[in-house]
Amino acid sequence: MKTILLIxxxxMGGAMLRGWLTALKMPVNLIVVDPHNQPVLDELVEAPVPGKTYSYYKDAGAIPKGIVADALVLATKxxxxxxxxxxxxxxxxGQTVLASVAAGIATDTIAGAAQNTDxxxxxxxxxGAMVGHSASAGFxxxxxxxxxxxLIEALFASFGVFSWLENEEQLHTVTALSGSGPAYYFALCEAMTEAAKSMGLPADVARDLAIGTVVAAGRLLEQTADPTHLRETVTSPNGTTHAGLMAMAQDEALQNLAAATLKAAHDRSIELA
Structure with a gap:
């Protein structure tokens, strides 16, 4: 049984813990340290999870002696x-791997803080980790x-999709794409809602349809991970969808907006590193 120490x-830390308790397909000893938040087991899951043990400590000094972490996961500032x-x-x-989800902290810094492992x-x-659907990438x-x-891949794939990166610099693009990405879709949903309201739909109807459409599109992408195929499937030649897409494609407006959005977030990630 692997021992996972979460600080x-x-x-985010609570969301990861919930995923490990409910969806991780391996027995683990989960140890949590947090001076402010006390995750109570029956609040995290509806029923005890077979094959997993769980303990919480407000102070790291209270962890019993002799316990060795196979993975130390850092979900701190x-x-x-x-x-x-x-x-x-x-x-x-030396058997411990350190894994940090803190933004901007390089692996050299993470390893440099430990004496016994590199x-x-x-x-x-x-x-998305909060609902078991994170899009994660790691170096x-x-x-x-x-x-x-x-081990790390199993942990993070248990609450979403996970990809390995070839170099650490790629994390700036990941931050721009998936880290900040949910906000872009939320903003588009807001904009579509406002546009529908301006065209005469009641506010609650516009909101419900805009949100429902985003949820449906996401579920379709889960089943068929090919946005081009799905776009073509829903688009009839010279139909209403085609007309809307042509407006989005005018002067490559959508492509330029996406590129500018990701570049701005990418550059800001570098500045904050």
Whole structure:
């Protein structure tokens, strides 16, 4: 049984913990440390999860001696990562892989805060983790073994989709695409709602139809991960959908908007790193 030590049980940490308890297909010993949030097991899941053990500590110093983490997952604020690693130093050995979801903290910094291991992974999940549908990507430094990569992938794939990156710089693009991406879809939903209202639909009808359409499109993409095929399927030649798409494609407006949006977020990610 693998021991997973999670530091930070706020919005993201709590979402990851819920995913591990309910969907992770392997037995694990889950240990959570958070001085502010106390995740209660029966609030996280409706029924006890077979094959998994769970314990919570307000202070890292209260973790029983002799426990060694196979993975230390850090879901803290970026400025707290190094102190968090040092706080559980007695539970880190050469077999431990450090995994951080804190934005902007490089793997060199993560590994440098630990004395007993150099294996570090940096991961960017997104808000979809709260509903078990995160789109996550990670970079592992050269010290991470194949078995450690498999463990991290299993953890983060349990609450969504997960991809490995070839280099750490790609995380800036991931931040722009999937990290910030949900907000772009929310903004489009808002804009479509307002446009429908201006054309005469009642506000509640416009909202419900706009939201329902986004949800339906997402579920279709889950089943058929080919947006081009789906777009072509719903578009009849010279029909209403075709007319709307032609308006979006005028002067490559949609492509230019998407490129500008991602570039702005990508560049800001670099500035904040």
């Amino acid at each position: 930070g049980a706020g919005r 970026p400025q707290m990562v190094a102190d968090a690693i040092r706080s559980v130093a007695p539970h880190i050995t 294996a570090a992974v940096r991961i960017m999940p997104n808000i 592992a430094n050269p010290a991470v073994t194949a078995d450690q990569k498999a």
